[in-house]
């Protein structure tokens with residue numbers, strides 16, 4: 279639904295990078311990521327994490343960053359071990375059994391074919407290779423403080439409309455809570471998960487994500503009953519420091535491909 283070719287994508291990537299890159303880097307370190315590893319970063323967006331992984335694997339490793347719209351990542355300088363490719367993870371082939379680590383953040387949530395994509399990512403891991411999927415659970419975003427109850431109601435109304443549009447476009451806003459189970463069914467072992475959330479006050483970098491997302495689909499929101507005046511009120515609320523909402527919880531799930539097909543769970 280959020281077309282990465284449009285200008286609003288830059289603001290969305292900046293907010294994601296500022297709020298969640300430090301979290302994702304810790305999760306990547308927990309997989310053991312180190313010198314010489316061969317990694318795939320799927321739907322790398324601005325490319326920030328792919329570049330950070332490139333520094334971890336060093337000159338003897340390699341990181342392939344894939345993107346259906348690589349223009350944002352392409353604007354960054356890349357070390358030689360990081361390769362950026364235009365690639366559609368739903369349709370384009372992946373090499374089987376190749377990678378020590380595959381990482382995707384907030385990509386499968388948007389794809390109706392997410393379970394088939396998950397199987398293909400598992401097949402692209404070498405035996406013993408690691409998969410780290412990080413996804414939002416958009417179902418837990420309580421308002422933590424508000425100037426009045428009308429502000430809380432406004433946030434909830436607009437946010438619900440946005441989630442409805444996402445679902446209509448084939449996304450699963452609750453995918454974060456389903457990822458671990460899906461990875462278990464896909465045959466991965468040693469599964470573990472960590473969930474991160476923080477408070478986003480009005481005017482903060484994180485809460486800007488709601489602005490970028492709703493600005494990009496303003497026309498669809500209007501059809502769903504959120505007109506321009508209500509959307510303008512919503513955007514004013516997002517700048518009010520008295521308004522505080524919980525961030526989207528980022529669920530980070532790690533798993534390992536079995537060394538042999540007969541390895542017991």
Ligand SMILES: C[S@@+](CC[C@H](N)C(=O)[O-])C[C@H]1O[C@@H](n2cnc3c(N)ncnc32)[C@H](O)[C@@H]1O
Nearest residue numbers: 282294321322323345346366367368383384385
């Ligand atoms: C919400 S953004 C997340 C970007 C980045 N992973 C991050 O967390 O900052 C989703 C990204 O997935 C990319 N994407 C969407 N469909 C894709 C597909 N079929 N194949 C590869 N990338 C895709 C989009 O272009 C976008 O950059």
